[in-house]
Each structure stands twice: as C-alpha cells, then as structure tokens.
Amino acid sequence: MNKPRPLYLDNAATTRCDPRVVEVMxxxxxxxxxxxxxxxxxxxxxxxxxxxxxxxxxxALIGANSKEIIFTSGATESNNLAIKGAAHxxxxxxxxxxxxGHIITALHEHKAVLDPCKRLQKEGFDVTYLQPPADGVxxxxxxxxxxxPDTILVSIMWANNEIGTINEIxxxxxxxxxxxxxxxxxxxxxxxxxxxxxxxxxxxxLSWSGHKMYGPKGVGALYVRRRKPRVRxxxxxxxxxxxxxxxxxxxxISGIAGFGKAxxxxxxxMQSEGERLLKFRNRLExxxxxxxxxxxxxxxxxxxxxxxxNISFGFVEGESLLMGIKDIACSSGSACTxxxxxxxYVLKSLGVGDELAHSSLRLSMSRWTTDKEIEYTIASITxxxxxxxxxxxxxxxxxxxxxxxxxxxxxx
Amino acid sequence: MAYSDKVIEHYQNPHNVGSFGSSKEVxxxxxxxxxxxxxxxxxxxxxxxxxxxxxxxxxxxxxxxFGCGSAIASSSLATEWIKGKTVDEALAIKNTEIVxxxxxxxxxxxxxxxxxxxxxxxxxxxxxxxxxATAVDTHAAxxx
Ligand SMILES: Cc1ncc(COP(=O)(O)O)c(C=O)c1O
Ligand code: FES
Numbered sequence: 294m295n296k297p298r299p300l301y302l303d304n305a306a307t308t309r310c311d312p313r314v315v316e317v318m319x320x321x322x323x324x325x326x327x328x329x330x331x332x333x334x335x336x337x338x339x340x341x342x343x344x345x346x347x348x349x350x351x352x353a354l355i356g357a358n359s360k361e362i363i364f365t366s367g368a369t370e371s372n373n374l375a376i377k378g379a380a381h382x383x384x385x386x387x388x389x390x391x392x393x394g395h396i397i398t399a400l401h402e403h404k405a406v407l408d409p410c411k412r413l414q415k416e417g418f419d420v421t422y423l424q425p426p427a428d429g430v431x432x433x434x435x436x437x438x439x440x441x442p443d444t445i446l447v448s449i450m451w452a453n454n455e456i457g458t459i460n461e462i463x464x465x466x467x468x469x470x471x472x473x474x475x476x477x478x479x480x481x482x483x484x485x486x487x488x489x490x491x492x493x494x495x496x497x498x499l500s501w502s503g504h505k506m507y508g509p510k511g512v513g514a515l516y517v518r519r520r521k522p523r524v525r526x527x528x529x530x531x532x533x534x535x536x537x538x539x540x541x542x543x544x545x546i547s548g549i550a551g552f553g554k555a556x557x558x559x560x561x562x563m564q565s566e567g568e569r570l571l572k573f574r575n576r577l578e579x580x581x582x583x584x585x586x587x588x589x590x591x592x593x594x595x596x597x598x599x600x601x602x603n604i605s606f607g608f609v610e611g612e613s614l615l616m617g618i619k620d621i622a623c624s625s626g627s628a629c630t631x632x633x634x635x636x637x638y639v640l641k642s643l644g645v646g647d648e649l650a651h652s653s654l655r656l657s658m659s660r661w662t663t664d665k666e667i668e669y670t671i672a673s674i675t676x677x678x679x680x681x682x683x684x685x686x687x688x689x690x691x692x693x694x695x696x697x698x699x700x701x702x703x704x705x
Numbered sequence: 706m707a708y709s710d711k712v713i714e715h716y717q718n719p720h721n722v723g724s725f726g727s728s729k730e731v732x733x734x735x736x737x738x739x740x741x742x743x744x745x746x747x748x749x750x751x752x753x754x755x756x757x758x759x760x761x762x763x764x765x766x767x768x769x770x771f772g773c774g775s776a777i778a779s780s781s782l783a784t785e786w787i788k789g790k791t792v793d794e795a796l797a798i799k800n801t802e803i804v805x806x807x808x809x810x811x812x813x814x815x816x817x818x819x820x821x822x823x824x825x826x827x828x829x830x831x832x833x834x835x836x837x838a839t840a841v842d843t844h845a846a847x848x849x
Pocket of ligand 1: 305306366367368369370403405450452453454479481482502503504511513
C-alpha cells in the first residue's frame with residue numbers, strides 16, 4: 294500500500310478529514326461512547342454536551358440559532374428532508390390527489406434535489422425545472438417568472454458542484470419571503486467556503502455536508518428556520534423522536550462532534566483559504582488557456598466559488614485525458630467515465646455542446662493544495678492534451694477549417 | 706476501474722497514429738480507404754485510413770481516435786493486425802478478439818466494436834472507389 298498516491302484535486306467530490314477534526318472525534322468512539330439520549334448518567338451527558346457544542350459551531354457558521362440545526366447523515370438526507378418534508382407539510386391537497394402544490398427547482402441541481410422532486414411529481418405535486426442559461430447562474434428573475442399562486446417551495450442550490458457557479462441566493466430568498474414561499478437551498482458546495490448568514494441571505498432551509506468541508510463522511514446538517522417564518526417539516530424517519538422529532542435515530546456522536554469542529558475551522562479559515570484558492574484557480578485557468586488553444590472555462594467567469602474550475606479542452610475526450618494525468622485525481626463530464634455513457638447532465642443543461650461536455654475536466658482544490666501541485670497539474674494536463682490531439686480526428690478537422698458542430702454524423 | 710497493461714501501453718505509445726492526407730486528399734486517392742465511425746455525442750470518433758494494393762493487400766494503416774483509452778488501444782491494435790492482411794482477411798477480424806487481447810471490461814466492449822466497424826468502413830470505401838462489389842451500407846460519417 295506504499296505506492297505513491299495521486300495528487301488530489303477532486304475536493305468537490307469529497308475532502309480529506311482535517312486531522313484537527315479527527316482528534317476531536319476519537320474520544321467519542323473510545324471512552325465517551327454514550328448515547329446523547331441517555332438522560333440519567335454521565336455517559337449520556339457527555340455525549341449530549343458534544344452534540345450541543347457541535348450544534349453551536351454549526352449554527353455559528355451560518356448565522357443561525359443552534360435550535361435551528363438538525364443533524365442528518367449528509368446533504369442527501371438533508372435535501373430529502375427539506376424538500377419532501379416541506380412539500381408534505383404545506384401540500385394544498387391531501388395524499389392521493391393531484392394539484393398538491395407547485396415546486397420550483399433547476400435542471401442542473403444535484404440528483405439529491407432532482408430525484409426527491411421527481412418522486413413528489415408522482416405524488417401529485419407539480420415541479421418546474423428551470424433551464425439554466427449558458428453561464429449556469431439562476432437569477433431571481435428566472436424564478437420570479439415561474440412563481441404561481443400555488444407555489445409552495447423553491448429549491449435552488451447555492452453553488453453548483455460541477456462548475457462552481459453561484460446562483461442569486463439572497464435575492465431569490467427575498468423574493469420567496471415576499472411571496473410567502475418556503476425557500477430551500479442545497480449549500481453543500483457553499484457553506485464553509487463562503488460567508489453565510491441565513492438572516493441576511495433570506496434562507497428558510499439550508500442543507501450541507503461534513504465531508505465536503507474537511508469533516509467526516511456520513512454526517513450533515515439541515516438548518517430549519519424557527520422565526521419569520523417558522524418552518525415546519527414532516528419527518529421522514531419515525532422513531533425515538535430525536536432532533537425535535539424531525540430526525541429520529543441515535544445520533545452519530547463522534548461524527549457530529551467532528552462536523553462541529555469542521556464548521557468552526559471553516560469559519561476561521563475560509564477567508565484566507567478562499568483568497569489562496571482563488572489565486573490557484575486563476576492560475577490554472579489562465580495558464581492552461583495560454584498553453585492550449587481551444588479551451589473553455591465552463592460557467593460564469595466571476596460568479597463561481599474559488600475552489601472549483603471546470604474546463605473543456607476541445608477535441609480531446611475526457612476519460613482518455615484522465616488516463617494521461619493518472620497521477621492527478623480529478624473528474625470529467627465525459628460519457629466514457631459514467632456508467633450510463635451519458636455526458637454530464639449539468640454541462641448539457643447549460644447548452645455546452647456534447648463534444649465539449651465530453652472534453653471537460655473538473656479540478657477542485659482544498660485547504661492543502663500547494664503552488665507546486667498547481668504547477669505540476671498545468672504541466673501534466675498540457676502534455677496529455679497535446680499527446681491526445683496528435684491522435685484526434687476532430688483536431689484535424691478543426692485544423693482543416695471544418696466546423697465540427699456542423700458535422701452531421703451518421704450513427705449506427 | 707483499472708486499465709490492463711496492454712491498454713496503457715497502447716495509450717502511451719500508440720501504433721500507426723496519423724493519416725494519409727487531409728479528408729480531401731484521401732478522397733481523391735483510389736488506393737486509400739477511409740473509415741470514420743462513431744459520433745461525438747456518444748463520446749467516440751474513430752478514423753481509419755488504409756492503403757491497399759491492387760491485389761487487395763493492406764500495405765499500411767493509420768488511425769486517429771477521439772475516445773477513451775480503450776478506444777485508442779483498440780484502434781492502435783486494429784492497425785497492427787490489419788497491416789499485411791488481404792481485405793478479406795481483415796474483414797474476418799472480430800471485436801471479441803480485440804476485447805480478449807486487451808482484456809477490456811464489459812463497459813468497454815463498444816470501444817472495440819468501433820474498431821471493427823472502422824475496418825469495415827475503410828474497406829467498403831476502398832472497394833467502392835475501385836469498383837468492387839460492396840457489402841451493405843457503410844458506417845462512414847459524412848461531413849456536410
Ligand atoms: C451539491 C451537492 N448536493 C448534495 C450532495 C450529496 O451530499 P452527501 O454525499 O453528503 O449526501 C453533494 C455531494 O455529492 C453535492 O455536491
Ligand atoms: S470511447 Fe467512450 S467508453 Fe470507450
């Protein structure tokens with residue numbers, strides 16, 4: 294197992310757990326193994342104390358009150374609880390009927406938002422999926438146009454996980470508050486990276502996940518607004534009534550303690566970290582564009598989180614490109630890398646041509662990314678792209694002056 | 706998913722990369738057959754040029770490929786295999802032989818199918834140019 298490990302630039306998929314987080318977690322697996330629900334002995338008290346501390350840390354990161362934090366198993370669960378929980382609670386008609394209410398979301402949301410919405414459609418809710426524009430940014434006007442008298446919920450992610458684009462969240466939240474519509478945001482790629490204040494930003498429900506912000510996997514949180522308006526949710530898990538009845542089940546004490554610590558660290562470090570990551574991102578984008586003709590950074594140029602860049606290298610297929618940079622762990626929107634052999638639905642929804650979607654790489658950086666790694670990455674990608682272009686029939690056509698997007702291919 | 710050593714070797718040192726000229730030039734050459742198969746929307750485009758003697762022997766072959774590492778390896782291998790073969794011998798090559806040689810996993814079988822298709826398409830093109838009877842329609846892509 295001592296093989297050199299690849300350099301890690303896939304932090305939008307998951308991050309390394311910060312050693313300072315691990316340190317906080319360990320005692321709750323070894324000595325302090327109590328159940329926070331045990332009210333009558335020291336083991337229980339100790340566990341409860343850890344959970345309440347983490348709740349404070351999580352709340353502080355987003356400007357919330359600790360009573361407004363529900364711990365979950367991650368952003369998938371938080372999104373499910375927020376979307377299904379709110380839809381069921383605020384439904385216009387009872388189960389078994391149609392016209393139960395209208396929900397607005399967008400086509401380039403994470404599957405953990407899209408699939409709960411699809412299930413609600415089967416249950417009699419109407420869902421509008423906003424088509425993102427070419428730059429990927431959902432604006433308040435786009436949402437405003439789709440609001441109907443029966444709209445009960447809007448769910449728009451804060452930052453997109455594939456391209457890092459930032460939607461107009463405070464403004465969309467304000468619109469929803471004015472119209473008295475519940476507003477949920479999937480903040481998985483935003484919280485901990487960018488300053489967040491649920492009051493200023495008009496959020497009712499906010500999901501995020503530990504493992505995207507240097508915390509452990511399998512633990513996340515959902516912020517549920519308690520005042521103006523008081524948001525109510527129908528629980529998905531029924532049982533012991535933990536988390537104010539919204540999420541039954543014995544709490545993952547060590548995970549939650551680690552999650553809290555991760556929140557605290559992010560709160561203190563996000564500003565300096567963000568500045569550093571932005572420099573890296575800019576360097577990657579400008580130097581790769583300089584070294585390689587026909588590259589395209591996907592998504593809005595400026596409205597993006599600093600740690601993610603998504604670049605298409607024309608005429609080169611993404612999986613073969615990943616193979617050429619084997620010692621860099623990152624991901625591609627190429628069909629060849631996906632089990633379904635479909636290119637990234639996020640890039641497709643932006644209208645990025647299939648050919649450029651196949652040619653895309655997502656590089657996402659972390660707290661531990663170094664200058665040297667960025668330098669190495671630029672050199673490796675450049676070398677691999679040039680190697681592959683020598684083999685690319687599409688590059689030849691481009692050189693001959695043929696517009697590839699205009700070719701009609703005969704398939705079999 | 707890990708790649709077999711053979712796929713990696715072909716990826717790093719592909720055999721017979723290139724062409725016998727621009728698309729216009731090869732169109733005008735009777736001794737060259739051109740096969741372009743696949744489509745960008747499913748991720749793969751394979752281009753095969755073969756140079757064939759009057760007696761129907763493939764004297765040289767060149768490929769270009771937009772596709773995954775397995776597609777690149779399949780086309781590289783295909784060019785090796787068809788060189789020196791008669792067109793009829795080349796037509797007998799099956800994608801399953803490529804799968805076996807490169808130890809391709811099931812999800813990568815279609816990449817080897819492309820290689821087989823490109824051989825067929827290139828030979829059909831050569832036959833057509835030289836007035837030989839051709840099989841069914843070709844898989845060749847057309848640039849408009
Ligand atoms: C935007 C977004 N939402 C939700 C998720 C799911 O998070 P989790 O793995 O914590 O369930 C992810 C991560 O894959 C994500 O990037
Ligand atoms: S070319 Fe797409 S999987 Fe091989």
